[in-house]
């Protein structure tokens with residue numbers, strides 16, 4: 392099973408990265424043969440979609456000189472994609488949204504394949520904040536649009552670097568989510 396982990400935070404070594412590290416470790420306990428690749432959008436050059444439609448005559452590949460085409464192709468090849476994003480102004484980060492917009496380039500191809508998606512959203516606000524509800528709903532629409540399965544869509548509270556790793560309940564929850572996903 393090919394699993395792609397995408398850190399949507401521009402802070403490549405923050406809480407979203409830590410959450411994905413926990414996931415990677417736990418997945419390997421259940422799927423020993425899993426081929427896991429992790430990438431961080433903070434290290435990438437991401438140019439926005441301008442609906443130039445070059446991709447429509449270029450095999451579903453964006454022609455802009457950036458890293459989005461490569462990431463979209465990695466997503467295409469993966470069986471499962473797990474995306475973590477911080478909340479930035481009540482939404483996912485601009486980096487993640489830019490990548491999501493590039494799904495336009497492979498819309499037809501993506502509609503033909505199945506995929507399993509997992510989402511993690513991390514913000515400084517407490518979990519009763521409405522923002523998590525809105526973000527989860529948006530992320531859900533996006534997977535539903537391609538008829539992809541959502542394995543999990545969770546949110547956590549953490550702010551400064553290292554906060555997530557200090558919270559035992561959060562770590563246990565992430566481990567539990569992975570366990571349930573891979574032992575179904």
Ligand SMILES: Cc1cc2nc3c(=O)[nH]c(=O)nc-3n(C[C@H](O)[C@H](O)[C@H](O)COP(=O)(O)O)c2cc1C
Nearest residue numbers: 402405406407477478479480481514515516549550
């Ligand atoms: C530009 C910016 C906007 C933010 N907006 C929100 C917000 O609207 N709601 C929230 O709960 N946290 C917000 N945060 C806090 C981050 O979501 C939080 O620190 C998160 O843990 C960062 O994840 P990371 O360590 O993976 O980068 C914001 C942080 C930044 C830098």
